Amino acid sequence: MKKVYLIGYMGSGKSAIGRRLSYALKMPYYDMDREIERKMGMKIPEIFETFGEEYFRTLETEFLLNFRDEWCIISTGGGTPMRKENREILRATGLVLFLNAPFHEIWRRIRTDRNRPIVQRSTREELQKLYAERKKVYRRTAHISVNTEGRSLRQATEYAARQVRRLKGKQPN
Template identity: 60%
Template structure:
């Protein structure tokens, strides 16, 4: 396992989980949108306004193709899994976790977010339609579907860390891993 990708609809918790997972596993964390903003010197809304959504989607693909080769955790953009090429790249480069959150929870988190151009120019109904349209792409990209409904950030983080450990083939026994999990929670 080299990279760990967190995919899912905007507002599903990719950045929050990614930061916690980074702290827990001691692996570096990167937010794809933040990295694109750093590289371009423009905000996401500015990129959309200047170049359009399709160019932004190209930037996401370029990120997947060229981002440094290191063990790390990456929170992807909400639309990255829509491209088959991106799904193949992520699956080939590491483990992909789909954070499957109910739309009601997502809408509560994103409804007033000014940094989400799609939300600002769309109604709740349009966003919900987009959510359902993207859902299958997230599932196709994922090695693991992580149900987040009624689960704390800690529980989701623990589950992902457990699966990372299990898939890494490291020599830690299950009991040693469980001990690490318990001590990290204190």
């Protein structure tokens, strides 16, 4: 096991907690969305607009396949675990943490965001339906769930850090 992956819905705190977890565990940090933006020289909404969602999904898989083999924390995008191939890579190369939060909290965090094309194009009802569908996949992809409901970023990070320290030694690879 080399990597610690954070998975979960948009707004579950993958990027915010990932960055803090990297300080807590003294491991380098990468955000898949930022890495893809850097590689393409384009922002996520622009990539969706120009090439379409499927192309973005392929960029995510390419990132997972090619990213360097080092100890690090990686925040995935909310859609990353929806591809079977991605799920297999995540579980085979790292410890997978699902950041769980109720939809009403998530909605409060993402409703005004302009950088998430899926939020831009969807109604609240559509986002809630997608949340319910994806949640099942997040649960079965993850090694552990981290409940962030009612927890500050600091508290959620501390809890996640404890889980990683506890489980890191138990991984076979």
